[in-house]
Amino acid sequence: MKGLKMSFLLLFLSLFIIVVFVKNNPSQSKQTPQNDDLQNYAEEIGGKLQSSSFTKKVLEALRAEGYFPDSTIGYLVDSPDKQFISIYLHNSDKLDKASKDEIQIIINTVAKNNHFNSFIVDIQEIN
Numbered sequence: 796m797k798g799l800k801m802s803f804l805l806l807f808l809s810l811f812i813i814v815v816f817v818k819n820n821p822s823q824s825k826q827t828p829q830n831d832d833l834q835n836y837a838e839e840i841g842g843k844l845q846s847s848s849f850t851k852k853v854l855e856a857l858r859a860e861g862y863f864p865d866s867t868i869g870y871l872v873d874s875p876d877k878q879f880i881s882i883y884l885h886n887s888d889k890l891d892k893a894s895k896d897e898i899q900i901i902i903n904t905v906a907k908n909n910h911f912n913s914f915i916v917d918i919q920e921i922n
Contacts, residue, residue: 837872840911844870847909856901857882865921880914885921 844850850868857864862884869881880902884890895918903913 836875840872840878841870843909843911849905849909849911852905852909853880853882853902856905857884857898860897860901862898875912878912878914879917881917881919883919883921890918890920 853868854864854866863886865883865885867883869879871879871881873879882898882902895916898918899916902916906912906914
């Protein structure tokens with residue numbers, strides 16, 4: 796009888812701990828159809844970036860125009876209208892507004908030629 800009481804007590808205690816744990820843990824964010832679409836787009840664009848060698852083409856185009864990009868490029872894709880690309884340039888302390896505009900044009904020309912939407916370009920300077 797004592798063992799049976801102990802078993803029920805342990806079972807009740809286990810259930811109590813599980814309920815408290817589940818209630819206190821933040822629940823997974825619920826996916827809406829819009830979130831699913833954006834996530835699917837981000838995954839799709841990631842695959843296209845890799846399969847098209849987009850990064851390599853951007854680096855080559857920038858180097859052909861006399862810029863010195865680092866081999867690292869960062870991407871952040873929220874939606875088709877919010878695609879960001881970070882370019883890391885060496886010796887970029889001399890960049891003026893016209894140069895930054897030219898880099899934007901170079902990148903978006905490569906994007907258009909590879910069937911991508913335009914990117915918002917963020918230039919990071921490496922000294």
